[in-house]
Amino acid sequence: MTKILLNILTHGDELAGLKVADTIRVLYPEIIGHGLDIQIANERAFRSSKRYIDKDLNRVFPGNPTGCYEEIIANELRSIISSYDLVVDVHSTESGSSDIVIVTKFDSNTKETLRALSPKYVLFMNILPDRSLISCARLGIAFEMGSDKAESTVTNTVKGIEFLLFQSKLIGRKEPFGLETKYFEVFGQISKSPGSLLEAEIKNFAPISKGQMFARTADGSPIFAEFDFYPVIFGNNNYETIFGFAACLRN
Ligand SMILES: [Zn+2]
Numbered sequence: 001m002t003k004i005l006l007n008i009l010t011h012g013d014e015l016a017g018l019k020v021a022d023t024i025r026v027l028y029p030e031i032i033g034h035g036l037d038i039q040i041a042n043e044r045a046f047r048s049s050k051r052y053i054d055k056d057l058n059r060v061f062p063g064n065p066t067g068c069y070e071e072i073i074a075n076e077l078r079s080i081i082s083s084y085d086l087v088v089d090v091h092s093t094e095s096g097s098s099d100i101v102i103v104t105k106f107d108s109n110t111k112e113t114l115r116a117l118s119p120k121y122v123l124f125m126n127i128l129p130d131r132s133l134i135s136c137a138r139l140g141i142a143f144e145m146g147s148d149k150a151e152s153t154v155t156n157t158v159k160g161i162e163f164l165l166f167q168s169k170l171i172g173r174k175e176p177f178g179l180e181t182k183y184f185e186v187f188g189q190i191s192k193s194p195g196s197l198l199e200a201e202i203k204n205f206a207p208i209s210k211g212q213m214f215a216r217t218a219d220g221s222p223i224f225a226e227f228d229f230y231p232v233i234f235g236n237n238n239y240e241t242i243f244g245f246a247a248c249l250r251n
Helices: 018-026 043-047 067-082 110-117 151-167
Strands: 004-008 036-038 086-089 099-101 121-125 140-144 181-191 213-216 222-224 230-231 242-249
Touching: 004 043, 004 067, 004 151, 018 036, 018 086, 018 151, 086 151, 086 213, 099 110, 110 140, 110 151, 121 242, 140 151
Parallel strands: 004 036, 004 086, 086 140, 099 121, 121 181
Antiparallel strands: 099 140, 181 242, 213 222, 230 242
């Protein structure tokens, strides 16, 4: 039998994951512990209502038994994560982007699953070293469906998970998203100095051209793009040291 891990709260303040897990638990109690397990990744950050305690858990895999709190739990989670056929990692984002499925591998198994799932956007995070939680999974899929507060984030994530459960023959027939998927490959990060701000017209998935002014530093100096890219999970407040990620279209 296929074993699936539904992993939530990799980021302790992304409570949509908790609602997703509760929904799945209520709808399909018979498969919990019989094909589907649910795990809270960063329990302590969740209890403290924080994204993380010492370091972003999604950036410290495979972990370190003598490291900081998140490095220690990453080291413990690694063997659990790698023991499943499929790991689903639930996130939410205040970047204004939504409907994104994230993978860190693009092998045939992953591609086939994505094709069947047919979400609006796929982000292949091709950044090495891959230090994400799903990096340790045989097949890992992260849902980034929207804002933590939005009901649609929960319903869309549940829809995706239900289709994956159906595909794994754990539950009866469920429909995929059924959209014409746009695939993006993330090849880098766009760094940000303190206080710098994006230009108002910069939107996720809208291309930025080489030489285009896309942001200003704290003292108002223009920042120009050094190459063509699609901004993804981009914003002023998403990350401390980067605006977000640079991607290109991919088939
Ligand atoms: Zn997250």
